[in-house]
Amino acid sequence: VGATIKDIARAAKVSTNTVSRALNNKPDVSPKTREKVLEIARKLNYSPNYLAKSLISGQTRTVGAIVTDNTNPFYARIIKGIEDTARARGYVMILCNSNENNADELEAIQVLQEKRVDGILMTPVQRDMRYLDLLRRFDKPIVFFNRHPDDAAVDYVINDNQLGARLATERLIAIGRRNLVYLSGPETISSVRERLEGCRAAMRTAGLSSDSLRVEPTDLMMEDGHRVMRRLIDAASPVDGVLAYSDLLAVGAMRAILEAGMRIPADVALVGYDDIEFAPMLEVPLTTVRQPRYRIGEQAANLLIDRLEGSRPEEPVRIVLKPELVLRSSA
């Protein structure tokens, strides 16, 4: 266990240098010596010490991924996309959760930096914007996904949130709903804002006044959706259509609606966003906007690694994937 090139060199009666070159398929090694070295390496069960290599090359072939919650099926699928493609390209992924919380996010960035990852893939929390400072000090490539700082010139891959929200809203309008609620997240989050815009755009082109839309900011857990929806019902607010920022929020809302004895979609229609695996299996199969989740992870990872390997132009790359409305029972 733990043979080094030194051991091989000794056994083969050559210099460590020659061993190194033989092992790395460099030229300037005679076939015979190469053969011998390889042979001995195998016999000694040699495995190169990548720490040493990394110390020299400055590359770890490791990427960091920061998501808000790996437990959210939406992120789980993206993570899978990242992991698959990273590994296929010879990289490994360190996974961190930010828990929708600035402090944890900052710490994660710090830790990844210390671990000398070659680059970072992340969905920023965006409750406050301090992460931008930390990131500025991080001199390696970063690719954002889902959410992105809107001023900076950065790489990111998102889905077309405006389009997605527009499709969803149009559906609600098409089935005759006029008292709409957008179950929104914190408006510091780019995707939250973008979806709101899409929603408003749809209302405008339908000739509906902005009074017909009620924006209910909340947090992003299932419970938050439940709580807010319940409050709306308790207050007897006139609501016949709900657009939730995410499927998770939608599931929470669905529970609240059903618990109150109302019917979906008869009394209130509900559309989610993301199309998580369980959307079709819910008590009321959920109409929702499908994001290509795996592909988001895949493309983000490919973009980052392309950058690392220099096969991308200088300018920031922005990939915007097309979402798609999936009709089921809830709207």
Place this chain on the structure above:
Amino acid sequence: VGATIKDIARAAKVSTNTVSRALNNKPDVSPKTREKVLEIARKLNYSPNYLAKSLISGQTRTVGAIVTDNTNPFYARIIKGIEDTARARGYVMILCNSNENNADELEAIQVLQEKRVDGILMTPVQRDMRYLDLLRRFDKPIVFFNRHPDDAAVDYVINDNQLGARLATERLIAIGRRNLVYLSGPETISSVRERLEGCRAAMRTAGLSSDSLRVEPTDLMMEDGHRVMRRLIDAASPVDGVLAYSDLLAVGAMRAILEAGMRIPADVALVGYDDIEFAPMLEVPLTTVRQPRYRIGEQAANLLIDRLEGSRPEEPVRIVLKPELVLRSSA
């Protein structure tokens, strides 16, 4: 960006060695110099190069986690448990999926080994047993979770599969079901076998012959559950109670049953295993055996790190957590 102790040494007019000791809070440094070094380090935005440290210490403060599928809510929660506790203890987690597939698993072990992780946490695929060879060659601590090699003297944390399956089966029997099906996974998997035993035990104590139990081995994806259940229905097999190896399988089975126009639990009662987040939200809220998923991850990580830090006895540690039957509508 990228200041080294050499830079600090130069600026502070001391040796690198002194800098090192000042930075690491070693004794034998005068308060004044320590002060000065720290000051300069801060000014230079110094961040230690852990690659270099690791090269010397042989420790990376990195653990590897191998799961079959991070997308499965069951594993997602375990991963979260691992990540939280690892990070709290100053470790970082590299995540790999084995995709229920021997080759990917072997590759993952290999890669983690090359990356010099300090230890590995894993759910073995257990389709074939080659992983044991690779693991034998891995001279660092390993903690298994969920599934475990049953011969070897290894650390693991699981839930009491026999007990869980017994509780589930007893429930089915208690509500009068006599034609039971165990929607099983490959029997090379330890937990699959253990649950089968629990199931059989329950039948024995109820005085039911083994003819009353039909074991349907399948694979572990939702689709597999769907397919097998459908086949049973199409063949008009007399089935009035189903115990699924996992909630995922149960969801697939539920779809098949409902699609066939049968009622749950009236026509066939269904109980799952795991209690994933969505179990209560399904079309028919799922009765299932709850595993303490987060705690499995947490305990596994703690056990591994304890080992790494030498605070565990030599003998293998086996942690068996208690499952619990959660009654909902499906059985």
Place this chain on the structure above:
DNA sequence: CTGTTAGCGCTTTCAC
């Protein structure tokens, strides 16, 4: 208290 020397495992000049 502080500096010098050596070395972790590997690669990279640069002679020979």
Place this chain on the structure above:
DNA sequence: GTGAAAGCGCTAACAG
């Protein structure tokens, strides 16, 4: 083709 020497950033002896 091959080897000797130097160095990646850091720590661990040991002298002084």
